[in-house]
Amino acid sequence: MKKVGNHNSISRILKFSLALMLTFSIQLFAQDAVTPAPDAAATATPAPSATGDAAAGKALFNAQCAACHKLDAKMTGPALRGVGDKYEKEWLYKWIRNSADLIKSGDERANKVFNEFNKSPMTAFPQLSNADIDNIIAYTMEPVPAPAAVAAVPGGDQGSVQSGGISNEVILGALALVLAMLVVMLFLVNNVLTRIAKANGLEVAKSEKSLPIWKAFAKNQFLVLVTVIFFLLSSAYFVYGWFMQVGVDQGYEPIQPIHYSHRIHAGENGIDCKYCHSAARESKHSNIPSLNVCMNCHKNISEVAESTATPEYSKAFYDGEIQKLYDAVGWDKANQKYTGKTQPVKWVRIHNLPDLVYFNHAQHVTVGGIECQTCHGPVEEMEIMKQHSPLTMGWCINCHRETEVKLKDNEYYKKIHEELSKKYGVEKLTAAQMGGLECGKCHY
Amino acid sequence: MLFGLAVSVTSCFDSKSPNYQFFPNMYQSVGYETYAESDAFNGENQLKGQTAQVPPQGSIKRGFEIYDYENSTAGYELAKLNLKSPLDSISEKEAAKGKELYGIYCAICHGEQGNGKGKLVEREKFLGVPSYADRPVTEGSVFHVITYGLNSMGSHANQLSQHERWLVTDYVLQLKSKL
Numbered sequence: 001m002k003k004v005g006n007h008n009s010i011s012r013i014l015k016f017s018l019a020l021m022l023t024f025s026i027q028l029f030a031q032d033a034v035t036p037a038p039d040a041a042a043t044a045t046p047a048p049s050a051t052g053d054a055a056a057g058k059a060l061f062n063a064q065c066a067a068c069h070k071l072d073a074k075m076t077g078p079a080l081r082g083v084g085d086k087y088e089k090e091w092l093y094k095w096i097r098n099s100a101d102l103i104k105s106g107d108e109r110a111n112k113v114f115n116e117f118n119k120s121p122m123t124a125f126p127q128l129s130n131a132d133i134d135n136i137i138a139y140t141m142e143p144v145p146a147p148a149a150v151a152a153v154p155g156g157d158q159g160s161v162q163s164g165g166i167s168n169e170v171i172l173g174a175l176a177l178v179l180a181m182l183v184v185m186l187f188l189v190n191n192v193l194t195r196i197a198k199a200n201g202l203e204v205a206k207s208e209k210s211l212p213i214w215k216a217f218a219k220n221q222f223l224v225l226v227t228v229i230f231f232l233l234s235s236a237y238f239v240y241g242w243f244m245q246v247g248v249d250q251g252y253e254p255i256q257p258i259h260y261s262h263r264i265h266a267g268e269n270g271i272d273c274k275y276c277h278s279a280a281r282e283s284k285h286s287n288i289p290s291l292n293v294c295m296n297c298h299k300n301i302s303e304v305a306e307s308t309a310t311p312e313y314s315k316a317f318y319d320g321e322i323q324k325l326y327d328a329v330g331w332d333k334a335n336q337k338y339t340g341k342t343q344p345v346k347w348v349r350i351h352n353l354p355d356l357v358y359f360n361h362a363q364h365v366t367v368g369g370i371e372c373q374t375c376h377g378p379v380e381e382m383e384i385m386k387q388h389s390p391l392t393m394g395w396c397i398n399c400h401r402e403t404e405v406k407l408k409d410n411e412y413y414k415k416i417h418e419e420l421s422k423k424y425g426v427e428k429l430t431a432a433q434m435g436g437l438e439c440g441k442c443h444y
Numbered sequence: 445m446l447f448g449l450a451v452s453v454t455s456c457f458d459s460k461s462p463n464y465q466f467f468p469n470m471y472q473s474v475g476y477e478t479y480a481e482s483d484a485f486n487g488e489n490q491l492k493g494q495t496a497q498v499p500p501q502g503s504i505k506r507g508f509e510i511y512d513y514e515n516s517t518a519g520y521e522l523a524k525l526n527l528k529s530p531l532d533s534i535s536e537k538e539a540a541k542g543k544e545l546y547g548i549y550c551a552i553c554h555g556e557q558g559n560g561k562g563k564l565v566e567r568e569k570f571l572g573v574p575s576y577a578d579r580p581v582t583e584g585s586v587f588h589v590i591t592y593g594l595n596s597m598g599s600h601a602n603q604l605s606q607h608e609r610w611l612v613t614d615y616v617l618q619l620k621s622k623l
Contacts, residue, residue: 063560067572067596076595120595121517249462270563272548278603285478296598300570344494346481354471 052131052138061136064125071140073302074336077122078113081144084137096133098124253386254348258328259321260385264308267380273372280361280372288347291329298325302333313383350387351376357442359396368405368431393442400436404428509606515592520585527584531610542611546619549600550612558619572596576616577623586613 061069068076083092087109094102095110099122102110128136210216217223265271273280276293280286302322309315326333330341353359364370373379377388389395405428417429424433435441465471476482476495483493491497504510513519513527534542547556553573555561560575581589590609593599604612 062568062571065572067574246465252462254461269552269567269569271552274548275552275603288479290602292598292602296593296600297564297570299598300596305569344491344496347479349479355473355475356471 052134052136054135054138054142057135057137057139060128060132061139064128065136068122072144074334075300076120076336077117080140082141084141089134089137092137093130093133095122096128096136097126100124248390248392249350249352249387250390251386252350253384254350256348256385257345258324259313259317261383262379262385263381263383264304268308273379277372280365282362282366284358284360284362286361286365291325291342291345294325295329295331298322299331299336302326350385351391353391356444357393358444359442368403370403396442397432397437400431403431405431405434507605507607511591511606513588519592520588520594523588524582524585527582527587529583529587529610529613531607531614534611534614538611539615541608542615545604545608545612546615549603550616553597557623558616559623575623576620581616581620583613583617586616 065080069078069080071081072079087095091102091107091109099110099114103114211219265276266273276289277286278289278293302319304315304318304322306315308318323333325331325345328343328345330339330343331337332339364375365372375389379385379388416434420429420433430436476484478495480495481493482495484495485497486492489500499505509530513523531538551562553562553564553570554576555565555573558576560573560578562570562573564570565573587609589597590604590612591599591601601609
């Protein structure tokens with residue numbers, strides 16, 4: 001027998017809960033201190049600009065410019081906050097309508113930014129009117145919104161506790177108190193009653209001295225036999241249960257090098273599983289995405305929105321995890337460039353069949369048309385990935401016995417379907433009837 | 445005592461580390477596992493310490509066709525003008541596949557209808573995705589953009605084979621004509 005990986009010692013758990021309690025108490029105070037702040041931030045909304053409608057500008061900006069520009073950070077193009085001060089209106093009209101012309105005309109400032117950005121051209125927008133551009137500029141001139149106060153909660157890292165937990169705690173405490181009071185009251189009432197009884201001259205019936213219960217028990221041999229058998233059977237049951245779970249890693253959820261959340265990606269944002277696990281369509285293994293796939297989105301998404309943070313994981317924590325991704329691919333956020341210094345991410349493998357088994361994703365996902373969730377569970381709700389199914393032989397076989405094969409539109413199965421349905425006298429075939437129980441299909 | 449029992453039982457169960465295994469004699473073969481750490485590759489141009497290697501330079505995979513347009517603005521313009529799809533007729537099944545692939549890889553940003561309103565855009569996570577109607581795209585340029593990406597859109601060449609990219613291209617043009 002061997003144990004893969006190492007145990008968590010109890011002392012670590014203790015330490016962890018201590019830390020948990022500490023952060024919890026800090027949070028209690030911090031929340032008191034912080035609550036008034038958001039109101040202050042909310043009232044400080046910027047005054048509407050006199051020259052353009054910032055709200056309309058925001059819509060235009062998001063639709064047309066956000067592919068290359070952000071307000072406060074460099075992307076394909078420069079950060080745009082405050083460009084209205086940098087250039088005069090006429091220049092901006094010309095630049096935005098057709099920057100290439102302006103550059104060709106030899107305008108000094110135009111050529112300077114153009115060279116600064118490696119001569120990457122900006123799309124021309126001849127369709128924008130002066131008013132549209134004014135609106136966009138008004139949007140870029142808005143002051144930086146005050147950082148929301150929630151981010152200031154200290155200890156908002158791993159161990160912080162749900163604020164919803166507070167009310168639960170209070171309720172539990174109150175319940176315990178009530179229970180204790182009841183017990184005390186019962187005791188008191190009992191006392192009072194006996195005293196009244198004594199005062200009235202009544203004798204409280206003394207229980208007759210009998211054999212101690214265990215002696216009586218030991219005398220009754222039949223009862224002893226039954227109990228022994230009961231204990232033997234039940235311990236056998238537990239031992240059997242324990243042996244049967246040896247080698248089964250159901251529920252295994254290791255800590256990954258990057259806290260990547262399927263809940264946020266596949267759940268809230270609805271990204272298709274195969275966007276990342278694209279090899280599941282056509283190969284034995286379903287791949288873990290390479291980091292360039294992550295960068296398809298994360299070149300642009302360098303931090304999470306306020307609303308993404310949960311009581312358990314703060315925004316600062318999530319942003320830190322995205323930064324880990326950047327460190328691994330070697331992406332320099334400030335300059336929007338790859339540095340070339342990469343570092344493979346060591347994802348911990350969760351699902352792992354022994355090498356004596358052959359399992360193929362393409363066969364199940366593409367040919368069989370089985371949803372990922374059938375085997376992997378509600379992945380789109382998992383903050384931390386875990387093994388949902390036991391992955392035992394019984395589990396595979398059960399499903400092969402129960403699941404019908406999708407024969408429609410599959411030329412490959414035409415002949416075998418005719419023969420087998422004659423043989424078994426059924427219209428629909430299960431995977432088992434097609435040979436899904438033969439040892440050689442799953443074992444090398 | 446009950447408490448002690450409870451602690452000793454629960455402390456053995458830890459979902460953060462794998463379970464015991466019973467005589468795992470044939471569980472790990474001598475061969476290297478996919479994506480595993482290993483010291484098998486130590487050569488000059490190899491990635492050390494891992495089994496996932498980049499193919500040697502100049503090697504091409506089976507069925508690969510060389511793509512001659514380079515990843516630059518000039519390459520994009522050339523592809524837009526000259527590149528034509530090698531698929532002359534697309535069967536119904538293949539067209540359905542193109543649609544499915546578009547749903548997996550593109551709709552999250554570009555929207556099911558190609559109007560630039562995918563789920564990420566609606567949720568304001570990823571902005572600046574154009575509607576196909578606003579862009580003068582051709583067969584060649586769409587293929588080029590899927591292969592190399594364009595500005596903040598990334599390359600999808602490692603998720604889609606060449607053939608699949610042409611199917612998706614065809615579907616994009618269908619969407620554009622409907623917008």
